[in-house]
Amino acid sequence: MSTEEQAAACGLLRALGEELGPLGPELAAAFRRVPRHMFLPREVWLDEEGDWVSCARDAEPARWLAAAYADAPVVTQVNDGEKARDGEVWPSSSASAPSIVFRMLRMLGPRPGDRILEIGTGTGWTAGLLAALLGDENVTTVDVDPALTEAAVRSLKALGLRPAVATADGAGGFPSSAPYDRIIATCSVRRLPYAWVEQTRPGGIVLTPWETPWFCYGLLRLHVGGDGVASGRFAPHSAFMLMRGQRTDLRIYRDVVRDEHIPKESATGLDPWLVAGADADARFAVGLRLPDVWHAWHHRPDVPGVATRLWLATTDATSWAAVDWDGTPDAREYTVWQYGDRRLWDEAEAAYKWWAGQGRPPVGRFGLTVTPDGGRAWLDDPSRSWVL
Template sequence: MSPDDMRVHAAETLDGLGGFAEPWMREAFLKVPRHAFVPDTVWVWRDDAYRPLRAADDPGAWAALVHDPLASVVTQVDDGAAGTEGTLPTSSISAPNAVFTMLAAADVRPGMRVLEIGTGTGYNAALLCERAGAANVTSVEVDAGLAEVAARRLAEAGYHPRVVAADGEDGWPPEAPYDRVLCTASLQRVPFAWVEQTRPGGLVVTPWKTTLQPHGMVRLRVADDGASASGHFDQPMSFMDLRGQRRPDSPLGQVYSAASWEESRESRTVLDPSFLDTDFHARFALGLRLPGVHWSDDGWLATTDSWAYVRDGHVRQWGPRDLFGELERAYEWWREAGSPELYDFGLTVTADGQTAWLGSPGTVIPSSG
């Protein structure tokens, strides 16, 4: 099957899933040659590590992965330092269904000025060129090597947006103001520079997460005075981390020891924390209440100075924080609030920081710790 045929087949799959919110998206998907933006070597998780999959070695598997409408493709691991295996995915070409979910949220229209944070392979920038026009698209990539390759692939495919090698957290002031700022990497703090560089009424759209819940996306509209941006959380998305805001690994290994186990406090609970693995909306809500708290599905909560372990109603804790008590109180708050979903929550970003809220910006969510 040719790349064009594989793209048509993928488009039909996305049709069945309602993956194209507007006709232009399907047209752009069929026009932009996705495979032309993917390196010959990609990375797949196998035997507890990322290992190379080379088009020259297995062209069928490479092509099937590249054109899978529901799969992202890891194109770099360990910031490009990996040899025959890697541990941390650091760049990718996102799954088409995720790409078009974000583009639908961004509501990009012809002639709009767009700033993309995270060029990656250049594929998303090509789609933006199809919609907004290449002269209106600026794409910033923190990895200079990736930026150079993406610019070349874009040009070879007939697209000529501005591709800049720089730290995307600073935006790109020379082309501001923008109508849309679209980030293709996940973060925990929305840089106010993006708000400053977006015109009043414009949108900032980015994947957003907490340490407890790594899936989320927020759609912020800039206020008329340009001093803030607010909006609700949207479809849950999982993207690679913005390089300057990588989600830290659980600190459990640093705070737990045999001695701390012997010193730990014991108690009982009727709350089964397995809901954190089964109820996405509860986990998102509790992540807002418990910043910096990590959960693992084997029963551990951890922060940089405390840990808690629960099994069969028995709790052991160590450190200055009552982590499981905080979890119980946050869960009770969520239930008393009517078990709100992800979409009921929102975020406001100002020069002083960001604030999460429930329902409207006036109902600020208190945090523990």
């Protein structure tokens, strides 16, 4: 590495130690063995006031290197690798923030000799770290995008690392190399594929970022039993791109609301920002209680007397609701519109009040149990569960 690259890497290592505590000799050695900048493409995209702006290594080497060694995610692909349409740019793959990568490695707890499957190769950096920790022969990584796996193989080989890299839909795991002692996903899921449980040895671990249509947040660490059941708790502080096979592309005015819809009007005294605002614990709980409902904020809609509107809709686009704030400071009442077979604001209000009535539990008190028949979320104990 160049002097500039070495200095940047040392700075990130110090930052990780401050954020996570000492990494320990094994993780620190893997970090030095597998430099992050070696896994980033020559063009990345950085967030500039809400817009994704290209940053090319050849044109802006200092800015590119700073992004490579910042403790922040870096977008490495946009629009699934296709050209932008109508100027719309949206992230489709990224290099996760280094602190979350190392936190997940600690949560995964790989032991010498463990066989690991990674779902979501991305840049290949996590696979490289795992190979440095456990040996090439114990690491398999898969990604659905051949452009990503091909680039990852090149980066890994440049460092003398040769874990098994395959282009495949990670929702099916990778049965030809199963069973595994640990499975780690670097994309979020809304439904945990049971294939991951089937391909993990009894006593093994499945670790994945979690998402509901309501809120992308949390890590799920499951212990796999010998009875085909996996169960474990959520942990906070993560947000990953959703597994491609579980994406939904829905927009309120394009897919949900129609001119012929006649909603029913009512009112609520519950502040919509409490249900869908800054409180991550509340949003996480509402998402678990309403696993097929999503929301979107619309500020300054072209509606007389409405300053901000909160939209809610089902993922099948058959029911929707809107909650309007008229701009009055410390408002005590909000207008509600609801359409369809379900009264979504009523459901969201009930979910929030249930969470508040349970003592406002944080994310870590929730868990999930996965069986061949599906998943059940729970609070504190699997006996207090509901179908997810």
